[in-house]
Amino acid sequence: MIKLTIDGKEIELEEQVTVLEAARRAGIKIPTLCYFEGLKPFGGCRLCLVEVEKLPRLQTACTLMAADGMVVKTETEKIKAARRAILEFLLINHPLDCPVCDKAGECELQDLVARYGPDAGRFTEGKRHHPESFDDPIIVRNMERCVLCTRCIRMCEDLQGAYAITVTGRGSHSFVEPFSGGRYNCEYCGNCLTVCPVGAIMSRLHRHSYRPWFVEKEVETVCGYCGVGCSMVMQMREGKIIRTIPRMGLGLNNGLLCVRGRFGYDYLQSEQRLRSPLIRRDGELHEVSWSEALDYVASRLKEIKEKHGPQAIGAIGSGRCTNEDNYMLQRLMRFTIGTNNIDSSARLYYAPALLMLEGILGQGITANLIPGIKNADGVVVLGGDPTQINPILGLQIRAASRDGAKVITLGRAKGLERFAHIMLPGAPSNVDVVLGMIIQELREGVELKGENKWLQEQLSKVKVTEPIEGIPLDETIGALREMKNAVLVLGPEVLQSDNSDRTLLLVAALVYLLDARVFLLSERPNYQGAMDMGVLPDMLPGGRPLEMFKQKAEEALGREVPADRGLNLFEMIDAASEGRLKALYVMGENPVFNMPDKDRITEALKKLEFLVVQDIFLTETALMADVVLPARAWSERTGTYTNLERRIQFIRSGTDSADGMEDWRILEEISARLGEEKRFAILDEVWEEVVHVSPLHSGLGYDDIKDGKAIWPYKGEPLRGVEETYEIQGLDNIRPIKSGQVLQLDRPLYHSGSISRHSKALRSIEDEAFIVISTKKAEGLGLADGDIVKLITDRGSLQARIKIDSTVDEDNIYISNTFTEANFGSLSGYEAGRLGSLSLDKNPVKLEKV
Amino acid sequence: MDEIKEILKKYPDRRGALLPTLYVAQKAYGWLSQEALEEAAKALNLPPATVKGVATFYAMYKHKPMGRHLIQLCTNVACMIMGAERLVDLLKERYGLEPGGTTEDGRFSLVIMECIGACDRAPAMLVDTDFHADLNENNIFEILEKYE
Numbered sequence: 002m003i004k005l006t007i008d009g010k011e012i013e014l015e016e017q018v019t020v021l022e023a024a025r026r027a028g029i030k031i032p033t034l035c036y037f038e039g040l041k042p043f044g045g046c047r048l049c050l051v052e053v054e055k056l057p058r059l060q061t062a063c064t065l066m067a068a069d070g071m072v073v074k075t076e077t078e079k080i081k082a083a084r085r086a087i088l089e090f091l092l093i094n095h096p097l098d099c100p101v102c103d104k105a106g107e108c109e110l111q112d113l114v115a116r117y118g119p120d121a122g123r124f125t126e127g128k129r130h131h132p133e134s135f136d137d138p139i140i141v142r143n144m145e146r147c148v149l150c151t152r153c154i155r156m157c158e159d160l161q162g163a164y165a166i167t168v169t170g171r172g173s174h175s176f177v178e179p180f181s182g183g184r185y186n187c188e189y190c191g192n193c194l195t196v197c198p199v200g201a202i203m204s205r206l207h208r209h210s211y212r213p214w215f216v217e218k219e220v221e222t223v224c225g226y227c228g229v230g231c232s233m234v235m236q237m238r239e240g241k242i243i244r245t246i247p248r249m250g251l252g253l254n255n256g257l258l259c260v261r262g263r264f265g266y267d268y269l270q271s272e273q274r275l276r277s278p279l280i281r282r283d284g285e286l287h288e289v290s291w292s293e294a295l296d297y298v299a300s301r302l303k304e305i306k307e308k309h310g311p312q313a314i315g316a317i318g319s320g321r322c323t324n325e326d327n328y329m330l331q332r333l334m335r336f337t338i339g340t341n342n343i344d345s346s347a348r349l350y351y352a353p354a355l356l357m358l359e360g361i362l363g364q365g366i367t368a369n370l371i372p373g374i375k376n377a378d379g380v381v382v383l384g385g386d387p388t389q390i391n392p393i394l395g396l397q398i399r400a401a402s403r404d405g406a407k408v409i410t411l412g413r414a415k416g417l418e419r420f421a422h423i424m425l426p427g428a429p430s431n432v433d434v435v436l437g438m439i440i441q442e443l444r445e446g447v448e449l450k451g452e453n454k455w456l457q458e459q460l461s462k463v464k465v466t467e468p469i470e471g472i473p474l475d476e477t478i479g480a481l482r483e484m485k486n487a488v489l490v491l492g493p494e495v496l497q498s499d500n501s502d503r504t505l506l507l508v509a510a511l512v513y514l515l516d517a518r519v520f521l522l523s524e525r526p527n528y529q530g531a532m533d534m535g536v537l538p539d540m541l542p543g544g545r546p547l548e549m550f551k552q553k554a555e556e557a558l559g560r561e562v563p564a565d566r567g568l569n570l571f572e573m574i575d576a577a578s579e580g581r582l583k584a585l586y587v588m589g590e591n592p593v594f595n596m597p598d599k600d601r602i603t604e605a606l607k608k609l610e611f612l613v614v615q616d617i618f619l620t621e622t623a624l625m626a627d628v629v630l631p632a633r634a635w636s637e638r639t640g641t642y643t644n645l646e647r648r649i650q651f652i653r654s655g656t657d658s659a660d661g662m663e664d665w666r667i668l669e670e671i672s673a674r675l676g677e678e679k680r681f682a683i684l685d686e687v688w689e690e691v692v693h694v695s696p697l698h699s700g701l702g703y704d705d706i707k708d709g710k711a712i713w714p715y716k717g718e719p720l721r722g723v724e725e726t727y728e729i730q731g732l733d734n735i736r737p738i739k740s741g742q743v744l745q746l747d748r749p750l751y752h753s754g755s756i757s758r759h760s761k762a763l764r765s766i767e768d769e770a771f772i773v774i775s776t777k778k779a780e781g782l783g784l785a786d787g788d789i790v791k792l793i794t795d796r797g798s799l800q801a802r803i804k805i806d807s808t809v810d811e812d813n814i815y816i817s818n819t820f821t822e823a824n825f826g827s828l829s830g831y832e833a834g835r836l837g838s839l840s841l842d843k844n845p846v847k848l849e850k851v
Numbered sequence: 852m853d854e855i856k857e858i859l860k861k862y863p864d865r866r867g868a869l870l871p872t873l874y875v876a877q878k879a880y881g882w883l884s885q886e887a888l889e890e891a892a893k894a895l896n897l898p899p900a901t902v903k904g905v906a907t908f909y910a911m912y913k914h915k916p917m918g919r920h921l922i923q924l925c926t927n928v929a930c931m932i933m934g935a936e937r938l939v940d941l942l943k944e945r946y947g948l949e950p951g952g953t954t955e956d957g958r959f960s961l962v963i964m965e966c967i968g969a970c971d972r973a974p975a976m977l978v979d980t981d982f983h984a985d986l987n988e989n990n991i992f993e994i995l996e997k998y999e
């Protein structure tokens with residue numbers, strides 16, 4: 002126990018903290034400038050000076066540790082004079098251009114000067130001049146305003162881990178600069194903008210259109226880009242977002258955002274947003290009224306159901322839509338139309354991976370808290386770069402590494418290069434060999450307690466018949482054995498191979514042996530929710546297998562539930578091309594663009610008698626539709642998302658949309674027109690039914706969700722046990738497959754599927770697709786970063802610039818699926834893998850120098 | 852690269868090896884261009900921005916392109932008295948070389964120095980790391996012509 006006195010107040014402390022923190026706890030505010038909560042103290046600005054009895058000079062409160070018996074004064078004449086002098090010094094060089102500075106009103110320097118500052122400076126020398134830099138598309142740099150507090154640099158290095166900026170030069174010629182001196186070329190998280198106390202670095206997106214007092218409304222919501230589910234505040238004026246910012250203490254991201262969440266909101270105001278329902282007549286899409294469109298959809302669905310039966314109709318749900326939307330879509334399909342033909346693009350990887358992991362290890366196995374990653378003493382990463390796919394989760398791994406955790410990566414993980422201790426090669430199709438080698442060693446000497454008999458049996462069968470050379474196996478095993486509190490982060494890549502079931506079994510075995518917490522990376526904000534709501538052909542809401550739960554669901558709802566397992570995403574495409582599926586209802590998904598093999602998907606959809614697309618843009622899929630229904634976008638509606646930790650969070654409406662309708666409401670209207678008697682007037686009624694039907698969510702009200710209490714396990718009970726078994730082939734004969742050069746899907750940091758291409762801000766950072774290749778491949782072809790190459794597959798070719806990634810496997814060539822002009826989907830083929838996920842093994846590709 | 856590896860052996864951490872590495876990079880590239888800084892960063896596996904911050908802090912690194920050979924000519928009192936200023940003029944006449952500048956062919960750069968401690972044999976200069984003294988209007992060119 003430490004006792005000290007600050008400004009006459011006695012303070013008792015349980016733990017060692019700084020004088021600044023002790024004062025804060027006692028409600029005494031000491032002025033600061035270079036200090037920022039969460040960053041390492043720097044002690045550079047000296048504004049936090051305090052007088053401490055028995056210490057000769059004034060002390061900086063942000064670096065001085067509170068000690069027993071200390072007597073501290075925070076506001077004496079001596080201190081005030083010192084602060085005034087410091088501020089006067091800062092103002093020697095700081096321009097007094099507050100009227101044109103976007104920071105005015107929330108500038109810490111302005112506030113400090115107003116409180117302590119001199120009325121007039123005594124220095125008459127000219128201020129230093131340094132032109133404002135507009136070299137960067139996103140960040141304006143005005144170094145005349147910089148007070149060299151280094152908050153931005155500490156943010157970029159210590160929390161973001163990007164090391165993109167530095168102080169260059171010396172003395173009054175010191176400036177904060179990115180390496181290039183111009184463009185930042187960094188991770189563009191914008192977190193440095195949050196911490197800058199003055200207007201030295203500012204976002205260009207709201208230049209001269211933002212002032213703190215312009216904000217008419219603030220709404221707390223959750224980012225709509227990826228499965229992390231970061232909290233943010235939308236600041237609005239006249240129904241439009243001026244900016245989105247994180248807040249300290251708010252949400253799992255606690256003050257941090259990534260580039261997509263921070264700058265990617267401008268797609269909402271795109272000119273290309275859908276404004277009106279459209280119906281195809283004589284081959285063209287025509288604007289019609291809502292009632293006409295809804296009536297038409299209902300009548301066509303009814304007609305097709307009567308003629309071909311309910312099994313001729315299918316639906317694709319969305320990882321970008323809310324739980325309520327997805328629930329209503331599956332409700333329409335299952336209970337109103339009478340088919341289980343419903344799935345989403347979670348099929349490509351997330352759903353099969355999750356279901357198998359849960360099948361082996363138990364439901365909720367991936368429900369772990371992201372902020373807890375940093376407390377791990379070891380992190381194993383495989384299947385893609387978390388710092389790109391789920392950036393804020395990636396930061397947690399960086400933080401763990403900084404705190405001494407051993408980080409081991411398999412395969413692509415460029416963003417962890419500075420943080421990983423062991424980087425093992427791991428081509429998506431051969432990662433099972435590396436995993437097998439690890440398991441063979443790791444199981445030795447481990448006493449298997451028989452908690453999971455089936456898994457243990459499988460585990461003991463593992464045999465690598467042809468190991469991969471050059472793997473530091475001893476070192477890896479040594480590091481793994483030392484992990485007492487391990488985390489395993491699994492990404493999409495290793496599941497996109499023919500062997501994905503075997504790979505996943507090996508992953509499960511590793512999780513079991515390490516007793517690790519698993520995290521499954523998720524590219525969409527609500528894949529987990531879509532699945533939990535029953536957007537799966539063989540599962541009902543609550544993650545309940547159809548055959549086991551059919552009767553219970555019928556009792557709960559008083560409705561019949563179709564008995565047969567429905568078609569999954571791939572099967573629906575096949576059924577459409579074979580003419581068995583006649584109608585497809587697509588909500589918030591763009592399969593023509595987002596799935597591989599664009600030609601195959603297009604051909605299949607062409608065969609449909611009726612295609613409905615509900616979206617915010619006229620997507621490639623919508624262009625083929627018979628009816629297009631404009632939905633509301635993320636910021637225009639409320640509802641819940643379930644993130645990859647299975648935290649259920651609220652998204653809230655802030656901006657206006659006169660044109661679109663919420664997805665769930667469109668579905669509700671159509672159901673009613675199909676004879677559904679139960680009506681849902683407000684969103685809460687939808688959730689009430691979810692809670693009633695899904696045992697997982699029972700007892701979980703909106704109030705709990707709003708209070709942030711909706712963290713797994715919810716009040717309901719997880720039902721599914723562990724004891725599922727799988728037929729895994731070739732566990733005793735694991736060896737590398739030589740599949741030659743294959744095309745893989747890149748998942749870049751700055752983009753996210755077909756939404757981000759409508760964001761001018763994100764496009765200003767990266768406006769082209771890059772072909773990502775390994776260092777070795779680049780050397781072999783004599784290529785340097787940025788050179789143009791031709792990429793050829795049996796489906797066509799394209800030219801693009803290359804990006805070299807030292808963590809990429811030599812035989813894998815990556816391209817993203819973001820840009821209309823050059824994308825993965827139109828050049829790749831696919832097969833459904835054994836696990837029911839996407840397999841890209843037979844995707845041969847060639848590269849040619851141009 | 853080999854030289855950098857040698858340096859790395861001598862220092863307990865990579866940051867410690869940065870200053871000597873920057874010297875090596877400067878020698879290889881003539882000056883610390885962006886490219887040179889990137890190479891140094893890569894060799895030490897340090898972030899390029901960090902390397903730049905350190906490099907720009909110290910005055911002993913060159914942040915502008917320099918000629919293949921650096922002439923550091925003293926014009927302090929003793930050398931001045933002994934005719935150093937005339938030598939400066941001659942360098943300009945003969946090579947078009949201004950103090951602080953570089954010849955068009957990139958052969959020489961000229962830096963004017965304060966006393967280099969050779970007053971007894973003034974005027975004096977350093978060419979790269981070689982010391983030359985007792986200079987006059989003729990021998991200075993004999994000497995310089997040896998540097999290609």
Ligand code: SF4
Pocket residue numbers: 153156157161163164165166185187188189190191192193194
């Ligand atoms: S935007 Fe992020 S990565 Fe870029 S300089 Fe700022 S903190 Fe660093």
Ligand code: SF4
Pocket residue numbers: 146147148149150151152153154177196197198199201202
């Ligand atoms: S740019 Fe802002 S945060 Fe960075 S050192 Fe300057 S004043 Fe501080």
Ligand code: SF4
Pocket residue numbers: 224225226227228229230231254258259260261262263391392393394
């Ligand atoms: S990590 Fe994901 S949820 Fe968080 S800001 Fe980035 S895109 Fe949004």
Ligand code: FES
Pocket residue numbers: 032033034035036043044045046047048049050061062063064
């Ligand atoms: S806040 Fe303490 S020295 Fe800057």
Ligand code: FES
Pocket residue numbers: 925926927928929930931965966967968969970973974975
């Ligand atoms: S004055 Fe030139 S060497 Fe001393």
